[in-house]
Amino acid sequence: MLSSKNKVIIYAQDSFSEKSAKTGIGFIRYGICETVAVVDRKLAGKTTFDVINGLPKVPIFESVESAKKSKPDADILLIGIAPSGGKLPPEWIPDIKTAINLKLNIVNGLHDFLENISEIKELATRQKVFIWDVRKYKGELIVANTKLLDWPVQIVLTVGTDAAVGKMTVSLELTKAARKNNFQAEFVATGQTGMIISGDGIPVDAIVGDFMAGAIEQELLKVAKKKYDFIFVEGQGSILHPGWSGVTLALYHGSLPHKLILCHRADNKYLKNTKVKIESLNQFIKVYESVSLPLRRAKVVGIGLNTYGLTSNQANDAIKKAEDETGLPADDVVRNGGKKLFESCLG
Amino acid sequence: MLSSKNKVIIYAQDSFSEKSAKTGIGFIRYGICETVAVVDRKLAGKTTFDVINGLPKVPIFESVESAKKSKPDADILLIGIAPSGGKLPPEWIPDIKTAINLKLNIVNGLHDFLENISEIKELATRQKVFIWDVRKYKGELIVANTKLLDWPVQIVLTVGTDAAVGKMTVSLELTKAARKNNFQAEFVATGQTGMIISGDGIPVDAIVGDFMAGAIEQELLKVAKKKYDFIFVEGQGSILHPGWSGVTLALYHGSLPHKLILCHRADNKYLKNTKVKIESLNQFIKVYESVSLPLRRAKVVGIGLNTYGLTSNQANDAIKKAEDETGLPADDVVRNGGKKLFESCLG
Numbered sequence: 001m002l003s004s005k006n007k008v009i010i011y012a013q014d015s016f017s018e019k020s021a022k023t024g025i026g027f028i029r030y031g032i033c034e035t036v037a038v039v040d041r042k043l044a045g046k047t048t049f050d051v052i053n054g055l056p057k058v059p060i061f062e063s064v065e066s067a068k069k070s071k072p073d074a075d076i077l078l079i080g081i082a083p084s085g086g087k088l089p090p091e092w093i094p095d096i097k098t099a100i101n102l103k104l105n106i107v108n109g110l111h112d113f114l115e116n117i118s119e120i121k122e123l124a125t126r127q128k129v130f131i132w133d134v135r136k137y138k139g140e141l142i143v144a145n146t147k148l149l150d151w152p153v154q155i156v157l158t159v160g161t162d163a164a165v166g167k168m169t170v171s172l173e174l175t176k177a178a179r180k181n182n183f184q185a186e187f188v189a190t191g192q193t194g195m196i197i198s199g200d201g202i203p204v205d206a207i208v209g210d211f212m213a214g215a216i217e218q219e220l221l222k223v224a225k226k227k228y229d230f231i232f233v234e235g236q237g238s239i240l241h242p243g244w245s246g247v248t249l250a251l252y253h254g255s256l257p258h259k260l261i262l263c264h265r266a267d268n269k270y271l272k273n274t275k276v277k278i279e280s281l282n283q284f285i286k287v288y289e290s291v292s293l294p295l296r297r298a299k300v301v302g303i304g305l306n307t308y309g310l311t312s313n314q315a316n317d318a319i320k321k322a323e324d325e326t327g328l329p330a331d332d333v334v335r336n337g338g339k340k341l342f343e344s345c346l347g
Numbered sequence: 348m349l350s351s352k353n354k355v356i357i358y359a360q361d362s363f364s365e366k367s368a369k370t371g372i373g374f375i376r377y378g379i380c381e382t383v384a385v386v387d388r389k390l391a392g393k394t395t396f397d398v399i400n401g402l403p404k405v406p407i408f409e410s411v412e413s414a415k416k417s418k419p420d421a422d423i424l425l426i427g428i429a430p431s432g433g434k435l436p437p438e439w440i441p442d443i444k445t446a447i448n449l450k451l452n453i454v455n456g457l458h459d460f461l462e463n464i465s466e467i468k469e470l471a472t473r474q475k476v477f478i479w480d481v482r483k484y485k486g487e488l489i490v491a492n493t494k495l496l497d498w499p500v501q502i503v504l505t506v507g508t509d510a511a512v513g514k515m516t517v518s519l520e521l522t523k524a525a526r527k528n529n530f531q532a533e534f535v536a537t538g539q540t541g542m543i544i545s546g547d548g549i550p551v552d553a554i555v556g557d558f559m560a561g562a563i564e565q566e567l568l569k570v571a572k573k574k575y576d577f578i579f580v581e582g583q584g585s586i587l588h589p590g591w592s593g594v595t596l597a598l599y600h601g602s603l604p605h606k607l608i609l610c611h612r613a614d615n616k617y618l619k620n621t622k623v624k625i626e627s628l629n630q631f632i633k634v635y636e637s638v639s640l641p642l643r644r645a646k647v648v649g650i651g652l653n654t655y656g657l658t659s660n661q662a663n664d665a666i667k668k669a670e671d672e673t674g675l676p677a678d679d680v681v682r683n684g685g686k687k688l689f690e691s692c693l694g
Contacts, residue, residue: 084490085488085489085490085557086557111488111555111557141432141458142432143431143432143590143591143620144589144590145589145590145620145621146589146621146622146623149622204556205555205556205557206555206556206557207555207556208458208552208553208554208555208556209551209552209553209554209555209556209559209591209593209594209597210432210433210458210552210553210590210591210594212556212593213589213590213591213592213593214590217589239596239638240600240638240640240641241600242491242492242493242560242564242600242601242603242640243490243491243492243557243560243561243600244490244556244557244560245560245596245597245600245638246556246559246560246593246594246595246596246597246598246600247556247557247593247597248593248596249586249592249593249595249596250556250592250593250594251593252592253587253588253589253590253592253593254589256589273490273492274492274493275493275496275642276493276640276641276642277641277642279641283641286637287637287638290633290634290637290638291586291587291592291634291637291638293587293589293623294587294623294624294626294630295622295623295624
């Protein structure tokens with residue numbers, strides 16, 4: 001639904017922070033087209049460079065109107081947040097209607113579908129703009145059955161100690177690094193942000209339980225048949241998160257990975273929104289390896305460490321500590337690129 | 348949707364066998380109301396007693412018409428199969444329409460909803476009968492968050508080496524045994540058959556991934572607040588089944604069990620419809636215990652062995668073998684009742 005020619009306004013009213021605007025920030029960093037503006041009245045006048053480390057200078061506006069006025073060639077409004085539960089804040093509806101009246105197409109990764117709100121759907125039809133409800137799965141509903149075993153491609157899945165620790169980013173950087181090394185490599189998105197960024201993929205957490213693994217298997221089979229050397233699959237959630245572990249395991253078993261990269265945020269002590277303590281990286285390595293299917297035992301081969309908020313020295317210390325603890329190569333791909341972790345996938 | 352006064356015809360055209368009619372057989376054995384007839388033209392003239400070990404003598408008819416003619420007080424047609432993927436065989440639609448025209452209400456546990464077939468929905472409205480699409484989840488969509496920790500009730504979850512090995516049956520027999528021992532105990536259904544049998548529950552495998560664990564948490568909280576001693580939760584699937592493991596883990600983490608009973612079918616070598624070998628009971632015990640949440644470590648305390656098809660001597664040997672292998676109490680609850688396994692939950 002997106003092409004390289006689109007110009008995007010990211011809507012994150014009162015919410016453009018590293019914590020809540022995962023989708024928007026991921027899109028600015030890796031999206032297939034340019035982000036020309038962000039909407040957040042609390043940060044109006046600043047740029048995304050001022051707010052989030054390492055981002056380009058995209059101007060922030062106080063309203064949809066002011067953003068569109070300043071960037072008249074913008075044609076997409078992208079809902080930039082990904083809250084737990086994926087609910088649409090109802091107070092956003094007037095702004096979404098304003099955007100449609102300004103002829104902006106809407107891209108929405110929330111569990112709440114805009115197409116189900118009749119006034120929005122009717123308005124979009126009238127204004128001749130499209131609505132892409134990214135999490136509305138329209139593929140076939142089938143049960144997974146290890147058909148990937150027949151294909152020689154190497155499958156690398158990112159897994160996490162928690163949600164929102166950087167699995168998508170690591171997968172994207174691994175794909176880049178593999179291509180730089182002249183391998184045929186493909187990134188497979190499994191969540192709304194990855195799908196918006198890459199324009200394709202499967203919204204695993206929005207599919208009915210019985211068919212999650214089957215959906216990812218079908219998606220990977222499509223890619224495997226094109227004879228890639230590597231498929232890098234974006235992981236979801238955490239095997240020990242009480243809310244989302246089912247999604248994590250369905251994706252794991254549906255994708256039948258050879259290798260796992262364990263992603264972790266260095267300053268994270270408890271799983272998102274819970275009292276569940278993160279004991280150690282080795283605990284997660286043990287659990288992830290123990291639940292791999294007997295017919296393709298997956299090994300953790302590297303640690304994708306997210307050192308956001310640390311100084312450069314602190315980050316290097318954290319990377320060293322993770323390597324000492326696990327005996328595996330570790331790196332922060334946002335700081336250092338995916339080269340080191342990709343090399344751990346070659347062994 | 349069902350009460351003890353209903354009279355049920357089970358529809359399993361060409362399918363009434365131990366392998367494919369799990370829902371129908373479970374209902375005959377444990378349902379809250381009487382089954383007065385089964386439809387399967389291949390077995391017409393026999394009774395369910397002739398076909399399946401230990402069932403009462405319910406007559407089998409060749410058609411819906413002949414069943415209803417012979418049992419005019421029947422008021423429910425229950426779709427008696429539970430195939431992988433839960434698809435409705437399209438050739439059954441004419442018989443379902445016939446049943447509605449004969450004023451039978453329809454109970455359907457498949458993933459395909461009858462209410463979505465407009466001609467069936469319209470006919471049911473016209474004939475003033477109800478359609479209960481059991482897997483249509485109508486509860487709240489929320490993310491699970493370990494709220495069960497606040498309640499002192501003992502939670503026992505059945506887990507399996509595979510789907511269709513007897514988890515529901517073990518949970519029902521444990522509930523019976525607990526009540527016989529004067530404990531307040533409740534069975535919580537998590538799949539279509541258990542829901543039809545008990546009249547309540549959650550269709551976990553039919554809920555969108557992100558909200559499966561939250562749905563089971565909500566359901567158990569309702570029960571926990573009534574101050575039971577034990578909640579016996581019907582398990583689903585298998586942690587190592589590539590198709591359904593996500594459902595299994597969501598249910599496990601959402602229900603925060605103290606104890607697990609591992610269910611296994613003695614003659615089962617490979618996971619249903621796959622090439623995945625079942626290595627040993629101890630392999631499963633290890634994996635199930637390794638993925639329990641750190642804030643409530645679950646232990647496997649007994650083995651629910653399904654010895655269907657074995658002679659009495661072979662069954663006793665298989666039970667002994669399972670006990671020797673695992674060092675845990677094992678029993679077949681269909682042959683011997685739930686007493687022995689319930690005692691293993693008391694420790």
